[in-house]
Amino acid sequence: MNRYQLAIQVDDKQVVLERILQVTRYRGFLIDGINAKVNTGTHIGYIELFVRSDRPIELLVDQINKLIDIKDVKVTHNTA
Amino acid sequence: MASEKQHTGSSLLFDILQQHGVQHVFGYPGGAIMPIYDALYDSDVEHFLCRHEQGAAFAAVGYARASGKIGVCFATSGPGATNLITGLADALADSIPIVAITGQVPTSAMGSDAFQEIDIFGLSLACTKHSFQVTDINDLPKVLHKAFAIALEGRQGPVLVDIPKDIQLAAVENSLEDFSQLKNKVKLPPANVGSALALLNQAKQPVLYVGGGVGMANAVDELRAFAKLAGMPSVSTLKGLGAINPEDENYLGMLGMHGTKAANLAVQQSDLLVVVGARFDDRVTGKLDEFAPHAKIIHFDIDTAEINKRRKADAAILGDLKVNLPALAIPLSINDWQLHCQQMKADFAWDYDHPGDTIFAPAVLKEVSDKMPENTCITTDVGQHQMWAAQHMSFNDPSNFLTSGGMGTMGFGLPAAIGAQISRPNDCVITVTGDGSFMMNVQELSTIKRFQIPVKIVLIDNGKLGMVRQWQDLFFEGRLSETDLSDNPDFVMLAGAFNIKAKEITTKDQVSAAIEEMIDHDGPYLLQVKIDAQDNVWPLVPPNTANDQMMEKT
Known part of the structure; x- marks a missing residue:
């Protein structure tokens, strides 16, 4: 399986973390780790997500990007 | 002088629905949504009581698909909300814009396993385009405007708004704000x-x-x-x-x-x-x-x-x-x-030869299609009848063929037809169903009776779960597991119990007159069409097979 690291910027809204975790699992990616913090001044959340899968990472990036409260998704590390 | 009734979250909901042009909603009341139903009592929005929340959700889907307008449905907390889920999933799979409003237990009781409490907000994540839970009355207008915008923007889809009872009751200023359309969030790459x-x-x-x-x-x-x-x-x-x-x-x-x-x-x-x-x-x-x-x-x-x-x-x-x-x-x-x-x-044109006197469903559906008035809206359920309708009926616009595509939800056809008829009162609406699917939301005959909705029902009856039976015969060595429905109720008598005119036909020579009688009838009508239980849908590409390797009628 390939390992990937994603950097995700979000609007700090209810359940945004749950939404990302649900989409990640449903689209066939296993979660190795997660770091999350919110800048309370800007209400912007920053999430680092470590995942692995046999599937291309673009499939997950596109699906996370579709979530309403997501501002940006970048793949910061890719072993594929 | 009579005092003006205090404006609440509930009355604001109806004001905002009307701001978005909503005239009709489908729903079912219950404890945690009673303030909204109380406000409905004073509202100009017309409510159609369905007899199950799933029926209300599908009616909203049918309404949206037939008219291009947004569909709206209401349900109470707990089981009311969970009963919406299949309809939301169906709308997500087929990209249908609906807004579902659910009542929730008061914020003070949330998270305490209160009576009729379920985390519908959590449950909604996998079956909506987006969802909201309103925990501050000041957020309600913005959330509702966003719900409408998100349902309609880009690829359309269902949005759920969960409103706790105390928010429904909370006092608000009577001042409607203008709303602006959301900007499309996703910047699309330039077209190639x-x-x-x-x-x-x-x-x-x-x-x-x-x-x-x-x-x-x-x-x-x-x-x-x-x-x-x-x-x-x-x-x-x-x-x-x-x-x-x-x-x-x-x-x-x-x-x-x-x-x-x-x-x-x-x-x-x-x-x-x-x-x-x-x-x-x-x-x-x-x-x-x-x-x-x-x-x-x-x-x-x-x-x-x-x-x-x-x-x-x-x-x-x-x-x-x-x-x-x-x-x-x-x-x-x-x-x-x-x-x-x-x-x-x-x-490879269709062959409508079918030896014997028994009725051939593809020929019936082709004849319905040929005889139905212009701009008729067809809805279907899921199974053999659905594929025969898709193959043998002709539609001049996608809004005239409403079928559960992505989710393949049995029970879709009847409530979707109700929603379609309410959105298009001057067009003929016919639902093509099967004896399996029809029973899945049969309670909506009561909605048809209450509002005298003139939906026509063509019930293709083989006394089987026909598509599963076909697969059992073709791919499971004919082991017919749980697909026999030969003890179905008497459908004509059942329709009669809801004051719906009905007729059963069993032979080819009855078909033409029965179709004409149904179409000409001024009100709801059920036409039960008995067919041979062995009839299959052809051609068929077997699972995991290339599309040029289709099986055909032998």
């Missing part, structure tokens, strides 16, 4: 027009593969202009039916598992597929690795995530079809290919 034009010009055997996105984008005219100028042979998905003019000589019908032989062979032989608002669903592609093996792909869509999801696009044209289709409409020199496809269409 140059590559697409080159692919079109090189193509010798192109096929236009049309999906439900065309109707959703309101781009039927642009699609037909594109197809006419290019002269390209075309095929349709289940949800795309009606987008291409069914009289178009280059139109080959539906593709996929129960598609026409001409459509599937043309796609398999093509060197270019122009995919418009479609997503390479597994029921369309059959064995994905062998689908259209020689074809390059031009993929038009509004959803970035559909590009390269199941098939790599050689040119992606993201954005509004109304803009992008005209930009690529060019004449092509493909006479030989056109003639070849037209010849296949003629060679």
